Amino acid sequence: MKILVCISNVPDTTTKVKFTDNNTKLDSTGVQWVINPWDELALTRALELKDNPASGVKGVTVAHVGPASSEPTIRKALAIGADDAIRVNFEPTEAYQVATQLAEVIKNEPFDIILCGIESSDYNGSTVGSMLAEFLNAPSVSAVSGLNVENGEATITRDIDGGKETVSVQKPFVAIVQKGIAKEPRIAAMRGIMQARTKQIKVVEPVGVSPLTELIEFEPPKPRAKCIFVDAENPKQLIELLQNEAKVI
């Protein structure tokens, strides 16, 4: 049984976001690139399952759609413990293109379980995983906060408004995972980093796909009005401001 983890290459979450080219491109000066945090949790969970012989999980592959410059992030996934990687040599501008390319990869090399993070921390679209499942005509389960596999049978916990559901689903399936799927992201050890150097990154050429959306421009957030400070000796004034000025209580 094989798991595929789809990973996105994103600016570190503490990046000070700035734009260039008339606000149409991220200014990547000084940006540290990392595995998208939710994808990193998905990878961690996949590796935990593989570590447990009772799960039946034999291999964990990562897939990425991006140019050669994202290989350091793929190497990091290999150092954390993925067995091998597939990179589609394509620079996407939007989710529909990413899902199209990933679907091609999986049509050529099937997997039993496909894991995607709930969103990427850059575009926040929450769309790639479900789009991919639709391209594959496979079931998808969203908001997954728990995944267990025993003898190849998966039990999934998904979040619903105000609770959780335990579900089972036919394989192959796409699970779109979020917080809870793994406690802490696994960190690469020195041994893993050494091993990653010799692991294979298979590069595949993309299929043609036009985007459905087009970015017009980015807009930095509007600066908020300066904070109005209330004297710590008189917190009552805060309640008055919230009631009479902001009118929110």
Add this chain to the structure above:
Amino acid sequence: MSVLVFAENWDGNFKKLSFELVSYAAKVAEMTGTTATALSIGQVSDDELKKLGNYGAKKIISLKSDLLKNLDSQAYTAAIAEIAQNEGAKIIVLANNNMGKSIAPRLSVRLKAAIGSGTNKLPQSIDPFVVYRKVYSGNAFAHVKLNSEIKILTLMQNSFDPVETANEASIEEREVSIDGALVKTQVKDVQKQTGKLLLTDAEIVVSGGRGMKSPDNWGPLVELADLLGAATACSRPVSDEGWRPHEEHTGQTGKIVAPNLYIAVGISGATQHLAGVSASKYIVAINSDKDAPIFEAAQYGIVGDAAKILPQLVNAVKEVKAK
């Protein structure tokens, strides 16, 4: 041609989010010179369905098939796509919540429809069709053009005020041609917390961070929340330490909330925390460190010790309430 809006129900009832969606769809329909049709899936009474009309839906379509009892993303996608095609819908509106996120992207592929996900405003223009959405976890916004004939929008919760209008809507119960073999998700167990205000539904949220110092100090924070009719939340370190349950974690990797008022107590305001709360209409910060970044995001602030300030706020709210 119409705007189709999927109005989710909760145990047969709609809630504010459903009315936000329908009001939003009605407004988008007005902008595009058409009308809004609401789609309900599940066992919802006619009286409840009628409420969608009060927010501007001209037609209400109700699907009650047993095959759609639980969320199966493929079955729901097939059902909504079929209705959208029958109705000739050119714009489909869903919520940007767990349900919407599991269906909208699939619909996008099935209908080759561009998706503007997580928008918090009306489209900026109709021709070209440009939407406005949060990117970089709230550190920026993007103007995105949707280039397909059919378009899908998912709306952030609490970003559009429901508008009641005098309106007579027709209700039609329909069947869709779903193949039972399509349903591949089986729900084995449901665990629901009942009687508690959902964090994502709350209009006021009182949230505690490490500055609360100990899990034993939450009493006044919970009391303040109760008095304000607010939900309680916390920062990531607090849930990681097990001081508060994980469901309360707000922030980039936890719950994303956008209440009218977010009161952050003893939270320094790391980028990752702000990513989950920056869409709040008002942020109040209470922190002992005057240089904490939370004060840059807040409209009102108090520099001081939470343990001293919270009980005073509780008393002040009690006084206001007594008047």
